Structures are given as C-alpha cells and as structure tokens.
Amino acid sequence: MPDFISLKNGKLIVPDHPIIPYIEGDGVGQDIWSQAQVVFDYAVEKAYQGRRKVKWLEVLAGKKAYDTTGQWLPEETMTRIKDHLVAIKGPLETPVGGGIRSLNVALRQELDLYACLRPIRYFKGIDSPLKDPEKTNITVFRENTEDIYAGIEWEAKTADVKRVIEFLQTDMKVDKIRFPATSSIGIKPISIEGSERIVRAAIEYALKHKLSHVTLVHKGNIQKFTEGGFRKWGYELAQREYGAYLESGQLQINDIIADNFFQQALLHPENFDVVVLTNLNGDYASDALAAQVGGIGISPGANINYQTGHAIFEATHGTAPDIAGQDKANPCSILLSGAMLFAYIGWQEVADRIQGAIEKALENQEMTADLAQASKVKALSTSQFAKRLITYL
Secondary structure: OOOOOEEEOOEEEOOOOOEEEEEOOOOOHHHHHHHHHHHHHHHHHHHHOOOOOOEEEEOOOOHHHHHHHOOOOOHHHHHHHHHHOEEEEOOOOOOOOOOOOOHHHHHHHHOOOOEEEEEEEOOOOOOOOOOOHHHOEEEEEEEOOOHHHHOEEEOOOOHHHHHHHHHHHHOOOOOOOOOHHHOOEEEOOOOHHHHHHHHHHHHHHHHHOOOOEEEEEEOOOOOOOOHHHHHHHHHHHHHHHHHHHHHHOOOEEEEEEHHHHHHHHHHOHHHOOEEEEOHHHHHHHHHHHHHHOOOHHHOEEEEEOOOOOOEEEEEOOOOOHHHOOOOOOOOHHHHHHHHHHHHHOOOHHHHHHHHHHHHHHHHOOOOEHHHHHHHOOOOEOHHHHHHHHHHHO
16 A cells, blocks of 8 residues: 555545655754654554554755755645645744745645644643633634735835725725825735635534534624625535534534634633634634643644645744754644644544643643743753653553
8 A cells, every 4th residue: 555645535545654744843843843753653653553653754844944955945845745645844934034924824825724723722730821721622723825814915105005005096986094105905805615614624623523612703893794704604604514413403603703702712711612713813812722721832733624635733833943952842732733643644542642641741740841930840851751751651
C-alpha cells in the first residue's frame, strides 16, 4: 500500500506507515518540534506496538526556508502538502515589508483550508483568571478564507484608493465615508457558499461528538448583509440539511451578537458547546477563550478542508525569538495539535495517549516556565517536560 494518505468517497485512506510533512517553524519551533516528534513517535509505538509508524518529512517555510532557498514559502512545500493531504507546523515568522502578508494565511488560502478548528478546554493544575475555568469547554469553528482576511484593501492617498472611493461615491451613491481624502478602504466578502460550508463542518463535528448546541456568533445587527448573511445562511443550512436532528432535539442552533458572546463566554461558558464565527470575530474569540483556560501556549489548532481532506495542524502561538534555542518553550500547543492530527487520521488511540499524558503532567504541576510562573512552581525545560510525558505514556 502506498505511503500517501488519500481521500476516497469523502473518507481518508491512511496506510500503516503514512508520510506526514512537517514544518519545524521559526524561533522556538526548533525547540518544540524536536521534543514533540519524540513524544509522537513514542505514543504511536505504545499504541500499536510497531504495526504503525509515521514517516515524518520535513518541508520548508518561513525564515528557515528563506535562508535555505531564498523563498519564504517554496513551491515544493506547497506541492508536498497538497500531495500528502495532512501536515503539521510550528510557528512561522512573517516577512517584514512587501510580499506575503502572513505565511499562515498564505497556506490557508492556497489550500482553501476553510475551517479553523480550535478546541478550548481547561487542564487541571493550570492557573486561570476565571473562578471556574473547568466550565470552559468550547470548540471554535472559525471561517478561514473570507472576511477581511481575503486581504482586499487599498492604502490611503494612493491612485487606486481614489478610484475606489470615486466609484463608491459616484456610481454607488455612498455618502458615509467621512474623510474620503485620507481614508484607506477594505472589502469584506462573506459568501453563501463560504458560510454554509463552515456551519456544516461545525454541525457535523457537534453531531459526531454528541454535542447539542451550535451557536452562530456574528455582528449582523450592524453589518446586515455580510455578518447578517452569515447568520441567515447558517440557519437556512441547518434547517435544510439537519431538520430531523433539530426536530428530535439532538441539535440546537442559536445565535448571539459577537460582543455579547465575549461577555457570556466569561460569565456562563458552560452554555456553549460549538461556536461558529466569521474570520475576524473568530480570530479574536479563539485567543480570548484560550486566555480563559491558561493561554495560547496550551491551545491547539487545525486548518481543514473537509471536502478535499487537506489539513494543517499547528502551534497557535508565535515564534518567541527571545527564548528560541534555550529549551524553555512550552510544547503543549504543538503536542495537542498533533493529537488532533492523529484523531483526524483515525488514530484515536494515539490522540488519547498524548492528551492523557499532558493531563497528568499538568495536574501534577509539571510544566514549562510560561505556566509555572503563574502557578508558582518550579519550571521544567522543554526537554524535561517531554521526558515526563514519555514516562506517563
């Protein structure tokens, strides 16, 4: 059987020795990936006793790619990920100045990874600003390809923005641009197709994991046709394709204005199971929710196209260049993202082992400096933490 993961009839076909590309990442990427790979391989060995094993394939992106090839995102990297469907990456440095605005966004756009999946949960032993952080167990589905992240904008005082403003004022009769001579203009596309596929993904996830509440988070009270359209099309999709589940009570769809969601997520996080958001709102919400349970250092993430099977799992934090190469970084984000990867390819036994080991370590307050400082316990290095996980595995 070939070593490529493939998609057939909407289902992943995973060989026993799949090739999975990885991007080490910049900054602390070198610290966290080296330790994470050891944990992943050990967890696979313990789960399958040699019957299964991942063949890790390094591909380049970010500063390491630029230093090696002169390109921030080489075409070969995109080809390898496209061919192998599933990949995992550390944090990437974004080039300053012109060119690619964000390597992460470029990867999502190129592969049409429309669903950003961020499960937010509390691990016992971690210091949290909330009195009852264990009530926060929310899975975020963030639309990943539309909204302002489409990157359609024109800079103030340029010839292009003057043409856009003239068109808006003359042809479209827009009279709400208060300072046209000094305004930059951005376009926010929200489509029926884009809204439907992210809502569908969230509902499918909820049903699979026996979660009953799916909440559409939006700003439709102000942006009637974009955010409001997202809400409207989400309800229509749910009624059209999942009516039986709605009638039986297995599925409940509701919606909430974005600013109220931030308030309610603090006051009553237990009221939310799965939340679906447009891109910008989802960006804010996923990091804010992560802060409720200890920060993005323990927050995993995935960017998925459920139609093609392509998926990139990633550390959600930055490159932290101030501690790079010092064996201090927290590897939990990449480790938990790896657990999501293994669950995605159907190796749930591996995912459970990784998550269980992290739970035990954190509950025993064995943690890296970012978490240890708040909990007032002795910090472990990245490699020491990984060794503790190996023990629990």
